[in-house]
Amino acid sequence: MPISKIRIVIAASAVVSSAIAGVSIAQAQEELAQFNITNITDYHGYISATKAHPGAAMLKCAVDNAADGLPQAFVSSGDNIGGSPFASSILDDEPTLDVLNQMGLDFSAVGNHEFDKGYADLTGRVADLANFEYLGANVEGGNPGLAPYGITELDGVKVAFVGTVSQETPMLVNSEGIEGITFSDPVAMTNRVADQLVESGEADVVVALFHEGISGTEQWSENIDAIFAGHTHQVRNLGTDQGPLIMQAGNYGHALADVDFSYNRSTDELIVNDARILGVEEINACGTPDSAISKIVAQAEIDAGEAGKEVVATIEDDFLRALDEGAESGSNYGAESQLVNMIANAVRWSMTTNTATTADIGLMNAGGLRADLFAGEVTYAEAFEIQPFAGEDSFVTLKGADFKDVLEQQWKENSARPVAALGVSDNVSYTYDINRPIGDRITSVSIDGAPLDPARDYVVAASVYLLSGNEGMEALTRGTAPAQTGIVDVQSTIGYLANNYVVPRYGQAQISVTPSSEFNAGETITLDLAGLRYTQSDTATEVTVSLGDVIVSAPIEPTLGAAGFGEAGTATVNVEIPADLSGAQELVITTDAGTHISMPVSVVGAQQPQPQPQPAGSSILGTGLLSGILGIFAGIFGAIGVVNWIDPTFIQHIQQRFFA
CATH class of the missing domain: 3.60.21.10 (Metallo-dependent phosphatases)
Known part of the structure; x- marks a missing residue:
């Protein structure tokens, strides 16, 4: 051996002397290969x-x-x-x-x-x-x-x-x-x-x-x-x-x-x-x-050039991918971006427009995008560089509970890429808690402004690649089989850009909110918010949180966060919960760049108002006076035959209101 x-x-320069000490140079040259x-x-x-x-x-x-x-x-x-x-x-x-x-x-x-x-x-x-x-x-x-x-x-x-x-x-x-x-x-x-x-x-x-x-x-x-x-x-x-x-x-x-x-x-x-x-x-x-x-x-370049010169659309804004600190665009597969969200819109539009179904949700995987899209004329070659895999777009029908699991599966255990971010169509938003265990991070999902219904069927549009459970999205395979549409992904994108006035989603589709459990009335909670900004082309500087009648604002720290994750843009907000607030409430988070996400929360332990004891003789009307007044009413209504009009509960209410 x-x-x-x-x-x-x-x-x-030190190799020969170190490796062959004690032998002649000629011997060393024979022994040493380079x-x-x-x-x-x-x-x-x-x-x-x-x-x-x-x-x-x-x-x-x-x-x-x-x-x-x-x-x-x-x-x-x-x-x-x-x-x-x-x-x-x-x-x-x-x-x-x-x-x-x-x-x-x-x-x-x-x-x-x-x-x-x-x-x-x-x-x-x-x-x-x-x-x-x-x-x-x-x-x-x-x-x-x-x-x-x-x-x-x-x-x-x-x-x-x-x-x-x-x-x-x-x-x-x-x-x-x-x-x-x-x-x-x-x-x-x-x-x-x-x-x-x-x-x-x-x-x-x-x-x-x-x-x-x-x-x-x-x-x-x-x-x-x-x-x-x-x-x-x-x-x-x-x-x-x-x-x-x-x-x-x-x-x-x-x-x-x-x-x-x-x-x-x-x-x-x-x-x-x-x-x-x-x-x-x-x-x-x-x-x-x-x-x-x-x-x-x-x-x-000559062979490919002719087909690539065709202008397929004109747009007014840049659509960029996510990046890590100091790295190139597209380096971060774990953060949402305006481009990945736009492509999710495109596949939803394409399936609704080109098939007999209506897609409720559009999805796109960040790792499937290989170039940015810039304002101006868009050629076929430029569109193709964004989605160079020539994959097929399709749709499946999925239960709401399974779609929530799809969002949970963005985070991976022991993976070189810890997050496989999904872009979502503009009608979808959600909150999560990055501090909770993987598999239990999603705290709310909204579709078309309504809470996700776990038992409802939703039509989800995406690439066949994604709908087949790739990138760890096993939950996407729990519904119907992907329809055979024959529509190539870049065709969906080109059609969407050419037939719609397309602008970026300026606000976020997702925000991390910690803590995310129930809150206690009368306490001051400290909310840690993350994912308030895109990693590129975001102008958000302030976040506002409202709960009941309480409205609090705080500055956004424009940090990009850890490499490979999506928590760009953070803020800490202290919210004083009113002592009389209770039950199901909506925690609403907005930014000055357009984010608007609502998360249902439960407030418990509200203080109920207690009756205040009155000193003797301090009642507005004495008990005897009440009896006299009621007697007068009884005489009047009795004379006209409607004495039974006075309900006993009415009399009890008068007694509690004025003479307790």
Whole structure:
């Protein structure tokens, strides 16, 4: 069995003296192998160069420069295709596969988006077009199966690459396309394959191409030397930290992981000479764009361009996605945005307009949007970039109680993306309590201004992808099967924009309110409010809370909150509950930007007014006087025959009112 590897991060100039002390330089040169590994992840077909994206031709230049004369392996951690810009997506991502072939990609893990068009498409059309091998060690049940690993020799060193994909893949792609396919724990499978490769002597070095985010809690085998992660679109360089080298190269070709290794053949020691991640500026500064790739990209843009030039709508406002602090638009899948809410409106409108049903609710998943929409003329290409998956829109009939569960399922346990935010149509709003347990956070839901009826049937419009229970939305599958409409999602959006005067939903659809249980009359409660602002294009500065006749306002802190969550914009409001308020009440929350959400609350313990004792003789009228007055009335009414007109309860009321 080979010796366990020692992992050290040191400067390249110190490698020889540290690794081969006590031997001659000639011997050291014979014993020491050197090689380079470059990695990308979540490329998503961003082959064209723009202000924000280096493009494939420049990325190829950076990959070549990274080798610096060393033997090199160029690898990917998955999601090379799918969710792509118009120029690649409209051509079924074939230009991207052509580009990666030209770049000399050696191996790639399968990402969840490799399954967008189904397993058969991946192992058939995609595999036939790719000159590199897709790896999926934790993907089981397919025929043909995916290779779990691939091995290449670099300067005489057998380097194995083990590919795995997120175990959440069945929630992220259309389930019909992966029927019979299972996805096991990627960490456990990577460890198992690495141990087998090292124990059998097949590999000297094992590198994981891990299409999943890194949480820091993973337990890795000592036989894994380096891990290139993906899926969450983050840039991370965690170094070795007494374990394997861990890096993640962002997304869209914005970053390139570049690692130089030395391997001592006699001691089986692997040394990390240099591990860095090149950013956009460094990639763009590499030199001359690769001419062969430039030609591939230019032809793809020509082929896709004619269809994309058509203007399909004109709008007056921007519709933007959510973001995390300091990150790009679309980086936060856990917050609502004006764009995701608008698309939810679009699918509701489309199903109502183009089918025989009337949709009560529209939904859209934030992770399905891949570009922002800006004011002015909207071309087909721009609309397509927002929704590049060409999925089908549909509808189901669902009980109100199940729809509430759908909203509960936005929050995930132990997920790299802790919230999968849903955009909702403008007629839907709800409150939640972020401090309550997952599965019990929704505190109220309103549809068309009325409380959600748990027993009522609602028609819910969304993509078939979402209605099939993907992204953990299992509750959407409890109703009827999705109708076969044949309407592509981008067609719904284009039709909605072209046939309606569309403005953003300026106010929020959802707010977190803590506490959310019953309140006590006469007490002062401190309400913690969150989610009062969008992460972009929001002007809200003040929130107002009303309960009964009490109205209180407070400033909004325009914080974005934790990355990946939706609690942007917070406020603390102290509300003095009147002592005489009781029973079912409405807590109404508004902002100066247009939010208006009502949450039913219960107020208990109201103080009832007590009768005040009167001193003797202090009554307005004495008892004797009352008797006299009543006697007079009796005589009068008796004389006219209507003495029975005086009801005994009337007499009791007079006695209690004036003489108690």
